Amino acid sequence: MKVIENQDLSEIIKLLDTIRDIRKVMRTHFQKKMKEHDIDVTIEMLEVLYILWEKDSINQQEIVDRTNRNKASITSLIDNMTRRELVQRNADPNDRRNNLVALTPEGKKYQKKLKPLLEEFYTSFQVDISSKDMHSALGVLEKIYQKLTG
Amino acid sequence: MKVIENQDLSEIIKLLDTIRDIRKVMRTHFQKKMKEHDIDVTIEMLEVLYILWEKDSINQQEIVDRTNRNKASITSLIDNMTRRELVQRNADPNDRRNNLVALTPEGKKYQKKLKPLLEEFYTSFQVDISSKDMHSALGVLEKIYQKLTG
DNA sequence: AATAAATAGTTTTATATTAAACTATTTATT
DNA sequence: AATAAATAGTTTAATATAAAACTATTTATT
Numbered sequence: 001m002k003v004i005e006n007q008d009l010s011e012i013i014k015l016l017d018t019i020r021d022i023r024k025v026m027r028t029h030f031q032k033k034m035k036e037h038d039i040d041v042t043i044e045m046l047e048v049l050y051i052l053w054e055k056d057s058i059n060q061q062e063i064v065d066r067t068n069r070n071k072a073s074i075t076s077l078i079d080n081m082t083r084r085e086l087v088q089r090n091a092d093p094n095d096r097r098n099n100l101v102a103l104t105p106e107g108k109k110y111q112k113k114l115k116p117l118l119e120e121f122y123t124s125f126q127v128d129i130s131s132k133d134m135h136s137a138l139g140v141l142e143k144i145y146q147k148l149t150g
Numbered sequence: 151m152k153v154i155e156n157q158d159l160s161e162i163i164k165l166l167d168t169i170r171d172i173r174k175v176m177r178t179h180f181q182k183k184m185k186e187h188d189i190d191v192t193i194e195m196l197e198v199l200y201i202l203w204e205k206d207s208i209n210q211q212e213i214v215d216r217t218n219r220n221k222a223s224i225t226s227l228i229d230n231m232t233r234r235e236l237v238q239r240n241a242d243p244n245d246r247r248n249n250l251v252a253l254t255p256e257g258k259k260y261q262k263k264l265k266p267l268l269e270e271f272y273t274s275f276q277v278d279i280s281s282k283d284m285h286s287a288l289g290v291l292e293k294i295y296q297k298l299t300g
Numbered sequence: 301a302a303t304a305a306a307t308a309g310t311t312t313t314a315t316a317t318t319a320a321a322c323t324a325t326t327t328a329t330t
Numbered sequence: 331a332a333t334a335a336a337t338a339g340t341t342t343a344a345t346a347t348a349a350a351a352c353t354a355t356t357t358a359t360t
Contacts (some may be wrong), residue, residue, distance in 0.1 A: 011281070011284050011285070011288070012272055012275050012276055012284075013272055014288060015284065015287065015288050015291070016172075016176060016272075016275065018288060018291045018292060018295060019169050019172055019173055019176075019291065020173060021218060021295055022166075022291060022294055022295050023169055023170060023173050024218070025295060025298045025299060026166060026169075026298075029298055068171060068174070122162055122163055122166075124297070124298070125162050125166065125294055125297065125298070126162055127293045127294055127296075127297050128293075129290055129293060131161070133286055133289070133290055134161050134162075134165065134290060135161070136283055136286055136287065136290075137165065137286065137287040137290035137291065138161070138164060138165050138168065139283075139287075140277075140279055140283055140284060140286075140287035141165070141168045141169065141172060141287065142168060143278075143279060144172055144275055144277055145168060145171055145172050145175060146277075147274070147275065147277050148172075148175045148179055148274070148275070149175060
């Protein structure tokens with residue numbers, strides 16, 4: 001999406017384009033790494049697993065809040081994870097509106113297998129950039145995000 | 151996806167998380183703006199429109215290359231755009247493998263309507279950041295991208 | 301000329317995403 | 331106690347995405 005009417009604008013456009021490209025390459029790169037190790041887990045599922053490894057048996061709303069996704073999106077993600085027997089939904093005796101999402105033994109087992117892979121995955125994104133520049137870049141992105149979300 | 155084993159790693163993770171968040175907020179922000187103006191075009195369709203406004207009647211492969219998307223993804227996107235009568239597929243007499251994607255009169259008309267909106271949209275991402283910092287941020291992102299794509 | 305390799309596009313299958321309308325349950329208000 | 335408002339989750343319908351297997355056509359190789 002290249003609009004070149006305005007010098008300042010073209011910078012932000014380039015930034016947003018690059019953001020899209022990185023996001024994409026990140027996903028495919030992850031999928032490839034998982035396939036190499038015969039693991040059938042998407043990056044989105046992993047994100048939920050990570051949350052559960054830290055604190056098991058939380059309701060879907062908490063997952064919604066922590067992953068910054070839509071309710072319906074989490075419903076479907078938990079469906080898929082349940083089908084793969086990574087998690088299960090349990091009733092909450094204290095509040096019948098809640099679904100408590102809990103790791104299955106299978107889901108727990110993955111923790112040991114996935115954590116080192118994850119570290120590898122993220123390491124592959126590390127580039128020869130000073131901590132100062134990295135901080136500054138993060139600052140720019142966070143400002144943009146803040147601008148749009150308040 | 152918060153992994154905190156390693157100081158350096160946590161920086162890149164935060165950066166990637168923020169990238170995801172911006173990408174998402176960007177999409178919903180765009181969708182909202184279009185809805186305000188009663189325009190039924192997704193951000194992905196707009197990207198294709200932009201390419202065609204510049205150079206009409208190109209084959210799908212060129213759209214694939216320029217948008218950095220999968221063939222199948224473009225097939226389906228052009229399907230949807232055809233259904234909305236924004237573009238049409240024409241046969242290429244010189245090479246029968248090609249589909250030449252061309253703007254309809256409707257698709258051309260949108261140009262006048264959308265360009266100012268687009269500028270507004272991108273302007274809303276502009277933040278109080280020096281050109282130097284913006285450049286530096288872009289440099290960091292491009293390095294990461296290069297790292298993974300060669 | 302015949303065959304192999306490359307290129308353009310589609311279909312299939314599966315995942316993820318979200319807005320909107322919905323059900324069920326709990327909490328707040330009158 | 332009855333009603334309204336808020337909260338948790340699902341369903342539906344639509345879009346986007348991409349890997350893999352496929353068809354059709356063109357180009358390169360033998």
